[in-house]
Amino acid sequence: xxxxxxxxxxxxxxxxxxxxxxxxxxxxxxxxxxxxxxxxxxxxxxxxxxxxxxxxxxxxxxxxxxxxxxxxxxxxxxxxxxxxxxxxxxxxxxxxxxxxxxxxxxxxxxxxxxxxxxxxxxxxxxxxxxxxxxxxxxxxxxxxxxxxxxxxxxxxxxxxxxxxxxxxxxxxxxxxxxxxxxxxxxxxxxxxxxxxxxxxxxxxxxxxxxxxxxxxxxxxxxxxxxxxxxxxxxxxxxxxxxxxxxxxxxxxxxxxxxxxxxxxxxxxxxxxxxxxxxxxxxxxxxxxxxxxxxxxxxxxxxxxxxxxxxxxxxxxxxxxxxxxxxxxxxxxxxxxxxxxxxxxxxxxxxxxxxxxxxxxxxxxxxxxxxxxxxxxxxxxxxxxxxxxxxxxx
Amino acid sequence: xxxxxxxxxxxxxxxxxxxxxxxxxxxxxxxxxxxxxxxxxxxxxxxxxxxxxxxxxxxxxxxxxxxxxxxxxxxxxxxxxxxxxxxxxxxxxxxxxxxxxxxxxxxxxxxxxxxxxxxxxxxxxxxxxxxxxxxxxxxxxxxxxxxxxxxxxxxxxxxxxxxxxxxxxxxxxxxxxxxxxxxxxxxxxx
Numbered sequence: 001x002x003x004x005x006x007x008x009x010x011x012x013x014x015x016x017x018x019x020x021x022x023x024x025x026x027x028x029x030x031x032x033x034x035x036x037x038x039x040x041x042x043x044x045x046x047x048x049x050x051x052x053x054x055x056x057x058x059x060x061x062x063x064x065x066x067x068x069x070x071x072x073x074x075x076x077x078x079x080x081x082x083x084x085x086x087x088x089x090x091x092x093x094x095x096x097x098x099x100x101x102x103x104x105x106x107x108x109x110x111x112x113x114x115x116x117x118x119x120x121x122x123x124x125x126x127x128x129x130x131x132x133x134x135x136x137x138x139x140x141x142x143x144x145x146x147x148x149x150x151x152x153x154x155x156x157x158x159x160x161x162x163x164x165x166x167x168x169x170x171x172x173x174x175x176x177x178x179x180x181x182x183x184x185x186x187x188x189x190x191x192x193x194x195x196x197x198x199x200x201x202x203x204x205x206x207x208x209x210x211x212x213x214x215x216x217x218x219x220x221x222x223x224x225x226x227x228x229x230x231x232x233x234x235x236x237x238x239x240x241x242x243x244x245x246x247x248x249x250x251x252x253x254x255x256x257x258x259x260x261x262x263x264x265x266x267x268x269x270x271x272x273x274x275x276x277x278x279x280x281x282x283x284x285x286x287x288x289x290x291x292x293x294x295x296x297x298x299x300x301x302x303x304x305x306x307x308x309x310x311x312x313x314x315x316x317x318x319x320x321x322x323x324x325x326x327x328x329x330x331x332x333x334x335x336x337x338x339x340x341x342x343x344x345x346x347x348x349x350x351x352x353x354x355x356x357x358x359x360x361x362x363x364x365x366x367x368x369x370x371x372x373x374x375x376x377x378x379x380x381x382x383x384x385x386x387x388x389x390x391x392x393x
Numbered sequence: 394x395x396x397x398x399x400x401x402x403x404x405x406x407x408x409x410x411x412x413x414x415x416x417x418x419x420x421x422x423x424x425x426x427x428x429x430x431x432x433x434x435x436x437x438x439x440x441x442x443x444x445x446x447x448x449x450x451x452x453x454x455x456x457x458x459x460x461x462x463x464x465x466x467x468x469x470x471x472x473x474x475x476x477x478x479x480x481x482x483x484x485x486x487x488x489x490x491x492x493x494x495x496x497x498x499x500x501x502x503x504x505x506x507x508x509x510x511x512x513x514x515x516x517x518x519x520x521x522x523x524x525x526x527x528x529x530x531x532x533x534x535x536x537x538x539x540x541x542x543x544x545x546x547x548x549x550x551x552x553x554x555x556x557x558x559x560x561x562x563x564x565x566x567x568x569x570x571x572x573x574x575x576x577x578x579x580x581x582x583x
Contacts, residue, residue, distance in 0.1 A: 005420040117434065139457075148513070172458050175431035178417045273453035362458040 002247070003181040004090035009140040009172035012179055013079075013105050013165070016147035018049055019187035022276040023074035023120055023194075024053040026065035029331065031117050032169040033107035037079055063088035063104070069101040073199030075151060077102055082109035085123040089130070094130025095162040097225055098210050099198050101154035101196075102162045104132065105147065108270070108321075109169040111358040116374065118358020119169040121269065125298075125322040125331045131225060132162040133232050134299040136269045137257075142296070143167040144188060145249055148182065151191050152239045158231040158243035164299075168271040182247060190246055229300045236297055253302035255294040258284060260292050262291025264373035265310060267336050268319035269295045272354070272361040279366035290370045307343035314377035315348040316340075317369050319389075321355045329353065329386045348373075348382040354389040364388060397450035399460045400537065403479050404469035407439040409530030413469070414445035416560075418536055420448045420552040424544050442477055449543060467537050467567045468492060469516075469529050474500070482509040490536050490582065492516040492529050493573070512540050514582040523574040531571045532578035539579045546579060 007015065014036050015027070024158055025044075027037035037053075044053045051340055052069075056062045062078040080088065085106060095102055119387050124134060133153060137143040146165040147362035154163040167173055174330040182190075198207050237252065244250040255273075258280050259265060266276055273294035283290040310316055318337065320330025328334065333351025340349060352369065355361050369389070376382050400417070404410025411432040418430030429448040464487040468479050471493045480489060487536075488510035491500060493534050497511045504511065516532035538549050547567045553575055557568045 004429060006418060046524070139455075168457075170432070170434065175429055176415050178422065178427050266521050271457040274457050278456045360459050362461070363456060365458075 003183065005179050005181050006176050006178050007140055008033035008035070008174055008176050009137075009143045009167045010174065011039060012140040012144040013167070014043070015181065016144050016187070017077070018043045019182070019184045020148070020151065020191050021049045021188070022051055022077055022151075024052045024054065024066065024069035024076040026056050026062045026069070026076070026078055028056050028059050028062045028080070028084065030059070030081050032109055032173045033079045033084070033105065034104055035173070036107070041204045052273055059084040059087040060091060060367065063091040064100050064193045067091055067095050067098070067100055069178050070095070070102045071098065071199065075155075075194040077105065078252060079105035079107070081107045082117075082123045085127060089127070089223065092130040092132060092162075094210060096142075096219065099160040099225065099228065100162060100209075101151070101160055102164065103147070103150045103154060104164045106164050106166040107169045107173045108166050108378040115323070116357040117169070118312065119171050119321070120356045120358070121166075121321040122323075122356075124164055124166045127164070128299060128331055131161065131229070132299060133159075133161055133229070134297070135163065135165050136296055136298060137165070137167040138271055138294060139172050140167075140177050141249070143172060144179060144181065145243065145247065146252065146296075148187055148190060149239050149243050149251075151194070152230065153235055155194055155196075156235045156239075157197065157229050159235050161225075161232060167190050171271040190243065206284060218244045224278060229337050232300050233302065251275070252307070253295070253297040253305050255292075255296065257292040257294065259291035259293055261289055262312075262336075262371050263289040263314045263377065265291045265293060265313040265316045266319060266369060267293045267295065267306070267310075267316060267332065267365065268321075269332060270321060272319070272321070272366075275361055275363055276366045279370065279386055281362045282363070283367070283370055288370065288374070296330070301339075303335065303339035303342065306336060307339045307345060310340060310347060311343065311345060313347045315373040315382075316350075316353045317373055318349060319369075320351060320353050323356070325331055325388070333386075348376045349378070350376065350382055350385045350387060352389050353385045359390050361390070396452065397448055397454070398465070398541065398543065399463045399465040400447040400449075400465045400467065400541075401443040401460050402447075402467045402469060403473050403477055404445070405439075405444055405473070406441045406443050408469050409528060410443060410467075410469045411445045411532075413467075413530040413534045414447050416553070416556060417447050417537065419556055420538075420549060421543060422553045424504075424548070426450060427452060427454050428521075433459055442473055463487065465490070465537060465541055467533055468562055469533050471495075474503040478505060480504050483507060483509065483511045490514065490533070490540050492533055496520065512536065512582055514578055516578065517579045519574050519581060523577055524552055524570040531574040534583040535575040535578035539582050550575060
């Protein structure tokens, strides 16, 4: 029986974690993700979970402790944002390269400077090459659903990689909205018991984690890591299918909204996709064939599937809530354009950097993006393919 | 979203405007609506102007932008009238509710010629009388519910009692005072 509720995005993730009842949760607080360990600490104090909650002195330590716990054979996770994520950079790579299943709940926030506490994707996009699987959410419901699915993906024997589940700081983390929750038992049964194959606390099979690798072996280890990320694609879809059967909510690599017959498409990640759906509804009433590809899975990057979904559009705007400072655009723009090139797509494509440091995105803003795409399609001139939205002149 | 009511709250950090917006989302959820309640933070400090928002709709709310053309505005701190354009984008057929002891005519010169309805409530008086301390958010929440007619008054009070019981589980002694503040504000807002 599904339970109708109203929760903020942070509460939603914390409740998913209560239902999962993980073994170890080391944490250090940072806005706007602080509420996740805060709510969870109250569950621990009230005896609702039997998790070992470890308050540590920094994010470097929270990730390191999660890594230690995972290596020992425990189901572990932590949460962070922004500078906290930046401070766990080194252990992020250790988690992925040592093939340790664990989950990191990221509440996306800009990186300094100027100092800013609000949403953009610079933090997790900066960690895109760390070897973590990355799932993004549009709203509290998707953050909850991704959290429920994360350990299944991470712990799968063909994957064994850490997973980041990301949601937009304040915009969804602090917004109270309607949500449908699964029953505790449904989540417990779905996630299941964690039974690691190799782990440090197994006296029957002594093993080493994180030893030195000479040149003779390093590249084979990295190749195996790349293979695991490749395998993650099938596993993400398998887990999503099973979750869909349980919840009635269906997930894939991305959500297509009126994309099938779209002439003009927007590709984006996160909460602004919901706003864009309202824009599309308005435009469709006027006969404009507008559509949206909202990316859920950024790592592994579903390049072929994205290109296939965009094959019939005339013009596409790829929207990045982070800049790469490459003088070419943001990370999503680079990867989507690369995917389109390999599929020999002829659509005009522009890359728009938007929403940095919490800069608001309105239905009207997205209307202007679609109007620009229509102009580009008509003239065949994309103009500057690296643009900014909503910057004062 | 023609059936979506949009409300903008202006307050100062520490006054509970955000909490009031979240409580409004909470009680409206109980009536079967789709709700959104969210804050917009500037600098994180006590006393800084903050804005909070509500969307209340019959349909699922997907939009995640701030609100620029609200039906209703709630001003939790009167001093903001001097520095913030609180009626910006406010619809003419909507209304503004202001926490003040002043009369409407005195206030109107601060409202940039706003032509819609103006309601006032002396939330300080209500709060001091019912709680013995100045917490304007409960009286302001009751006022906006009364002005919008979004839900039945008795149902609102019932839901709020349940909400407070949850929120103030560790200090139940403040529940009765807050309930009185809600009831008094509903009578006093005009």
